[in-house]
Amino acid sequence: MPTRTPMPRTRQPAHETHQTPARAAIDHAAARQTLGDLTDAYLWAVYARTLAHHGTSAAEQLDAAEVLAPLAALTGHTDQAVTAYRDLTDLATAALGASHERALHARAGLAAAHQRIGRCGQAIRDLADVYTTAERRHGPEAPVTLKALTQLACLYRDCGSPDISQRCLRVAATIAARYLTNGDPLRSLVSDIARMPASENHRAVCTQFTPSLPVPVTSLAA
Ligand SMILES: [Zn+2]
Structure with missing residues (x-):
């Protein structure tokens, strides 16, 4: 079944012969992020992660997931950020162990993604x-x-x-x-x-603690 991954709007960069397509896409996503074009960077990261699924090394899959997860969060793809951070956590834990710094950073990112939804x-x-x-x-x-x-x-x-x-x-x-x-x-x-x-934006989705939040006037009148 053909991939439905959206192609980034810029052309795929030429890459050196020793570099895999997945690695080139990872590098390009990171470069676009550095330049501040987060939407394009995100699309490149999705593309890189798709390429890194097909027979590439565990290191490349991990690197692709590590670029994609924060970009999903930064571009407001909140549900996909959860999926991407879970994927990243699984890859980092499998490759490096649960207590490795990269695995712990991935789990911290997953926690933030959970809080956002x-x-x-x-x-x-x-x-x-x-x-x-x-x-x-x-x-x-x-x-x-x-x-x-x-x-x-x-x-x-x-x-x-x-x-x-x-x-x-x-x-x-x-x-x-x-x-x-x-x-x-x-x-x-x-x-x-x-x-x-405290973040004002989080109140709309928060499901944990509410007693210390200001009581709305409408509920006082009820
Ligand atoms: Zn909350």
């Missing part, structure tokens, strides 16, 4: 597990651990649990201050997130 409880449970696995395997100061912890803080904050969010951020700030230098981008990320308000 309102599967908030699952997102928080999965991300909490990513955090504890990362801390045990890579240490509390590892980038993968700190990123999971700050992401967990964001999830709790956006899902209406600011107290738990603040606790996560205090732990992250303590670890960052102890292990990271002043100019470390991760240390800045922790303090930046601490200043960010």
Whole structure:
């Protein structure tokens, strides 16, 4: 059955003889993303992932999935982002092991994708597990651990649990201050997130915590 994958609007780039079509498409998707053309980058990534299904190496399949998943999220394909991150998680876990940094980053991405479509409880449970696995395997100061912890803080904050969010951020700030230098981008990320308000957009799909959200006037009148 012929593929229904939409072709990117730009021509496929010429590639060197040692480069496979899948690798060329992966590189082109990444280049388009760097240039800021996310829609074209996404289409190239879909094309790359399709090419990487057919007899290519596990590394190429993993790289293609790693380019596609964030682009699906960035371009608003929320349901496909879940599928793409699950695919990426499966590939990274099979190729590298469940506690490898790339597998943990993939699972963190999957948690974010779940939260975006309102599967908030699952997102928080999965991300909490990513955090504890990362801390045990890579240490509390590892980038993968700190990123999971700050992401967990964001999830709790956006899902209406600011107290738990603040606790996560205090732990992250303590670890960052102890292990990271002043100019470390991760240390800045922790303090930046601490200043960010909860996402207004998430409220429309949130299914986890609502008691601390403002009560609508209409329900008071009921
Ligand atoms: Zn939520």
